[in-house]
Structure formats: C-alpha cells, structure tokens
Amino acid sequence: MQPPNLHHIELFYYVAKYGGITPAVRKMPYGIQQPAVSGQMLQLERELGVKLFNRRPFALTPAGNELYTFLSPFFSKLPLIAEQLRGEESTHLRLAAERTVLANHLPTLLDQIKKDCTNLRLTMNELGASSNPETLLANQDIDIAITSLHSSRPSSIKTLELLSIPLVLIVPEKSNIKNFASISKVPEGKIMEPMISLSSEHSINKVFQRELDKRDLVWTPIVEVTSLDLISNYVDRGYGIGLTLDVPGTSLPKGLRKINLRGFPPLKIGMLFQGKLKPIAEKFALAAVAYAKKIK
C-alpha cells in the first residue's frame, strides 16, 4: 500500500481549511489555478478510493473530515517550525502562569532576561479554567508553565520546583479567632465558620481539603472567588475566613490578620516543561530559580 501523494494532501488541506476549491485557490500561499487543484483532488480521491468532500455545497465527508483532522496539526504548525529553524524563534519566550504570577513576579524576573537579550519576544498565556499547562505544553504552544505542582501529569512533562508557599487563613484584625485549633475543635469535625476560597478545583483548595480529610475535618467554602486579592477583599467586608497563601515578601492588606495553619503542607509552585529547553527558556528557568531563592 503506497502512501498518498504529499502534494495532493497539501492541496486537500487548503481545500478543507478554506471550504472549497475556489476559496482555497484564492487564499493559498502560492499561485495555482482551479483546474489544477480540481484535478489533483479527483486524483487523490481515486487514489484513496473514497470521496473526500461534496462539491456544491461544500461539505467534508466523514472520510474527508478524518483526513483533515489528521493533517491539520501538522500543516498549522509548519510556519512555527519554519520560524524556529530560521532562528527567529530562538529569542521568543513563551510562558504560561496564573494571573497573579504574571502580574506580580514575572515583570521583575523578565527585566533581567531582557537586559541580556535585546530582541526578546514574549508571549504570556494566562492559565485558568479554559487553559491548562499540560495541553499548552503538549501542543508546543509554550516553553514553560509556572504553576502549582499538585495535579498529576504525563511523565513526558518535567518539573522543577521553585517555591513552597504556606497556606494561611486570614481574618479581620478585630476577629476573636486566635488559631486554627480554636475553630476546628467542633462536634463531628464540621467547621461552621463561613469560608472564602478559590474554586474547589484550584490547587490551594485541593491541598487544603486533602489535609482536612486526613484530620477528619469538614469545611466547605461558602464564597468562591477567582483570585486571591478578592479573598482578602471579602474577608475585609466580613463575609468570613479567607483561605489564601502566605506569599513571601508580601504583606496583608490593612485591617486583616493571618492565622497560620501549622502542620498543613505548603502549596508547591514550580516550572513545567517538555524536552530540551531552548537557550532563552533555559536562561529564564535559571533566573526563576534564583528569583525564587531570593524571595523565600
């Protein structure tokens, strides 16, 4: 069984992508006339013994759809690999991190990189509910993700730990709560104080809930927010006790007080990457490790 003609395959990719022979001819990156494409498509269909698309109106057949799904990642990534080979990509650093990291830590960190690399290009991806580091890495959309190290991931992804950040509760300064023990000594281990935290799939909550489980305690949040600064905001307004991070080098907003969670495991933050890092990314990784040591 012979593999199909690659030129036919490429033409089919454009026909499928642009929804027809004529649109493909108009938008393709090089000049070719409609009859040529038309002929090649018929040849490809003959070769494969299956119809790939209906002409008028245009619609991929199931077979055509299957072929297009197979081809699409390859052809869509060609420009990127070409750029990499040309070397332009060598100064392009693509990172992903959560909003707070992007906003508070990366700027100082990147200042150092920028000093040594004048033509640095940056792409920052915000990690959130809709984008997770594993797929970004798998699709080679990013070089490094900075994220918590608590969720499981494929073995092909390497990790480098940066920081351990203690979990901490925050209460209004005037609150009469002194320590965690005083709110966790409750009948059946069910803590009734209202809790404000990030959503349950967030690593902070996972780490926290795992430890509660271990201690046979139950405490579910009544307010879920999307960022840490919102937590202090709502604590300040008296909605409850906040679960947050004791980030080194930062101080609490006025009017709030920390309650240490002695014995709770810290949240581990680190870098995820795949394969061998390109020089610019390696430089960033080293700088990140040094930066993490400094703020510890």
Added chain:
DNA sequence: GTACATAATCGAGCAGGTTT
C-alpha cells in the same frame, strides 16, 4: 453567475542511453 470538471497544450524534471 458561480463553482467545478474536462480538454488541449506546454514545460520541467527524470531516467536511460549515447557521445565526448
């Protein structure tokens, strides 16, 4: 009118054989 198919024709590239 528009999108696609077909027909006729041309040129590039290759294999192979022969000549220099």
Added chain:
DNA sequence: AAACCTGCTCGATTATGTAC
C-alpha cells in the same frame, strides 16, 4: 565522468463545457 539527446510522466496553464 561529464555532457548531451530522447522519450516519458506529471502537473501547470488556458479555454471551454456543465451543473447548481
């Protein structure tokens, strides 16, 4: 070994036909 000739294939083009 390099240069040249020849015939073949493939895919391009333009012109034209056909279906929606």
